[in-house]
Amino acid sequence: MHLTHLNTRGEANMVDVGDKQETRREAVASGRIVMLPETLTLLSEGGLPKGDVLATARIAGIQAAKRTHELIPLCHALALSKVSVEFEIDIAESCVHVTSLCRLNGRTGVEMEALTAVSVACLTLYDMCKAVDKGMHIEAIQLDSKQGGQRGDYQRVNRQSPIVTGEGTSGEVSLGERCPSPCVRVKFLAELRERVGESEATVGLDQLASRDISGLKEALAERDDRFKLLTDQRTLCAINQVMANDDALVTDDDEVAFFPPVTGG
């Protein structure tokens, strides 16, 4: 592994790509700008003094991708065949997610173009909104994936830690530890917790005949007869807090919750 922009004397230099094969290259980058909920409302309703914020930021991102070589010293000028910049307004996280895709047939990758597009789109969002919110911050600008080129494809692994909840007492469930070897953490909630007599269990992935919910139910039923309750048709299931059925796949460190039909309201 070496840095291609440094020569043998450690000096910066532009890589000669003349002998590289032309291939179809594609890169996707993303980032986000976090702002006050009120700012996000103004942005989504078009109530900001500088006008249509997202349309302006989109054009800014596309223009920036085309001019990446003017900003980043050792980048080549590329004839991009496609640049897209998309926005997703996230009310829960009070932010705008920015995603850019760049594509070309050429001899060099387009990840810098995608990253530049995201960066400048975020900066433009800041500029357009700063009159009402100076505390905004830009974060998590990153390459999500790239295809083509001699180093092969790249796909970012989602390192966001799964939701793990611990000891369940009446009323609430708290955060818990992660397991050391590949395993699924199982929670039993409400009446089901009382009927099985436990609030949680850990099942190693290697104990599962099939790595899905039905495999998990089987493994638990083999461990103890009480867990046969899980195959009751009334019993519901969620993986990482999203409803799931018997065919849903489970992976390392997933949190699987079993519970009876809900009775709130």
Added chain:
Amino acid sequence: MDIKVAVQAAPFSMDYGYSDALVGRSDIGAVVSFTGLVRDFNETPDVTGLTLEHYPGMTERTLTEIGEQACQRWSLQAVRIIHRVGYLGPGDPIVRVLVASAHRREAFEACDFIMDFLKTQAPFWKKEHSTQGEYWVKERHSDQQDAARWE
């Protein structure tokens, strides 16, 4: 979409969400709210209280999603959903849904819709305490039918 949800052990006021949803706005023509209270009779005649359990994280997400679905079906200016957990006594408010819209029909229907889905999808469980002992409340078939009306 102006949606706010809250799940808390502390009591909330009977006008929760009202001023928050309306402040500084003059495009709202109708506000409909529903407040659910603890009855002193349910599966047994002498309910002394109930304990509400939930699944933190999933609860908030589910309530937000229900609010978003309502916003997709109807043109709504604001949605507020609050639900209590923990121990509640007879007469205590459990849940409150407030919907603001330009016109009354949308606000009425959206509020009804949100309650139907909250009752059948949000991960809350009630355990009733009565003079005869305590027991987990069973789900009702009628609640499922109510939710199915919207399909």
